[in-house]
Amino acid sequence: MVRGQSFDENTYDSDNTVFSPQGRLHQVEYALEAVKQGSAAVGLRSKTHAILLTLKRSTGELSSYQQKMFRIDDHIGIAIAGLTSDARVLSNFMRRQALAERMVFNRPIPVNRSVSAIADKAQVNTQEYGRRPYGVGFLVIGQDSTGPHLYEFSPSGSSLEYVAMSIGARSQSAKTYLEKHFEKFESSAYDDPISVSILKQFAPVGSLEQLIEHGLHALRETLQQDKELTIHNTSIGIVGPAGSHEVGVDGLGSFRILEEETVDPYIQALPPKEAPAGTNAPAAAAPPAPAGDEDVQMAE
Amino acid sequence: MDGKTAPQMRHFNPYSDNGGTILAIAGQDFAVIAGDTRQTVGYEIQTRYAPKVFRLNDKAVLAVNGFAADGNMFVKKVKQKLEMYRHAHAKDMPLRAIARLIQTMLYAQRFFPYYVYNILGGIEEDGSGAVYSFDPVGSYERESCRAAGAAQSLVQPFLDNQIYFKNQQPIPGGPPHPVHLPLSRVIALVTDSFTSATERHIEVGDELEMFIVLSRSHPQQSLDPRLNATEVSTTASGEKVFVIRRPLKRD
């Protein structure tokens, strides 16, 4: 009897440094599952802006909403899906790296290097004995001398740049939306606040408002049937020049998080959901999102 | 110990004095923090524009004077601590906490001090204007006004007289000396202090850089346009920070 075939494949999942006969690292794949348990985050990028949109959960009337977005530096912000505690460790590391870059070179850390730094950290956990992979995925937006960027970081140690991406529960629905519409915003550049204020009523093609509208559409796809986007459960993170609804944004277009009343104009502008008569993109069989005060419930 | 093994006497002095002067005055609901921009060593003017006054956040401005390399590094480290505080608490550190932070950071280098005189000015949580002054190893106190640096000995007696009304008798039967001076008066005193110091001290001059922090309770939330001030505060709802730059004599 050939060893390995007689056992369940999952024999190879107790130690993340051991490959299965199929060449897979099961623990790493389980970590990727932890990311899918978290509520969704969506990221989009145009020629001038990069934005994040997240869906916050709360256990109920009595609890607050779980924070899903973090500022790393003036020019970088992240959205998370998965274990919030793991996210704090990694985001603190990114913050320290950003401070060190300012200390030594007095410049904002290049976005790709910030993401690569945590990807390298995550990779170590997939190879060294006695460790566990991080149970969290990030969408990272930032701007540097090469313009605005959107990256995805995952516990497997990969970091890839995207025009649009989504992670977390039912993120496949958001991705389906983004794949269908990305051409409308990926190469649009809009940096003209004056004409924005003239055309306040409707979002001009290529504007930040339009980018956010696409983002909200994508985020809405990840909702359960009976849920709606509200100002309480939606956060928007932005880098890039101020939009027409924004006040007090600095000249650099630093990272800012819109929450509660500041997201109101964008939610108001969103056309209502289409009739639920099967017109919604069929959600891929994602596990139902568990309720909990953590982004992911670690144990019942 | 015989002479051959005794350590050789060499001398490397890790400090230099880079001149210049700083000054801060607190009003009831504002603070003015100023410094000249000349950097010198000995008789040499190294540059005519090296800032010594730095906005830390919308309610705190720090002026540093003494050894320029220590000063710049110290400000950089304070800013990094404030950034970490902002990450941890999602708000700006209050002024009195920054003052204590600065004392801790200075005293940590008690046996290899930052050769820097710090003056911190801004707005407290209760909305009052405040000035904190420090010695190089962290002793500090809250005051109404303080000058430090090359022309301290020229400016401080002037301030004692004009702010604290030392050696001045109130007019008999008239009003007592005011406790707080209005902003326009303070700006005039700061400007005059620096033009006078420039006149009499070779290490002071080139340009005056003056930060003004207005409390939310200050009746005016903007400055007289004739002052030609630039606003540098970041939020519309918090304290207002302005910079005024004035030429000083360059000789």
Place this chain on the structure above:
Amino acid sequence: MDHFPTNWGRPRNDLNDAYNTYPLHQRPYNGPKDTFADGVQRTQQPIVTGTSVLAIKYKDGVMMAADTLASYGSLARFKDIQRLHPVGSHTVLGAGGDMSDFQYIQTSLDTLLIEEEITQNDGHSLGPSEIHEYLKFLMYGRRSKFDPLWNSIIVGGVKDGRSFLGYVDLLGVTYEAKTLATGYGAYIAQPLLRDAVEEREGQENSITEEEARKILETSMRVLFYRDARSLNKYQVATITAAGISISESQHLSTEWSFAEGIRGYGAQTQ
């Protein structure tokens, strides 16, 4: 007679040797004595030294000049040493002070640039202001360990349409200005450079390349006449948006016939 100017005393007791002319051997020390001096181990003194570096901002970028001499005390020991060093494609360093410390800085910057521009290869490169900040960090760190890199360095360059000119020395003291000069040049040449720039106050950017070269040549000549640790052979670096060019070493034309009549210069002794 004591041939070391640092021992003659100056109007002010400068805290380090601004002339970069520390001699080789132990000299008598006339300054105040620290009670605990015998128990403290200090670091070093410069051995082979370069003298002034001059730099000026002009219309297209930055121009820098330094002679090619490396002195061993008062001995003109190496007469073809390059003291201008390119770092990446936007920046040039010019160094006075200890030449071995400068070579160490060159090596560590070259290593840094390999990591930054070859290994990372992501379109982000270090410009002159980043190099200056890094050097400040390095030099201040070393002075804080009482093990200074004994140099005065000028960092000049152009990146993204902005020209940069900054100074950093063994203490970690830094500053930026439109004209810079280290060592003896800070006293002799800096006034000439400032004069040339300030007479165009408000339109500094109108100085052409030829004019900048002329200003530097004049200043280098004056320095050669007056600085005993200088040489009449120098190089000029120009850093513009188009890139870096460092000239071959060129000779300064000088006129010494006037010296014939000056007592102390010629053959006459009285």
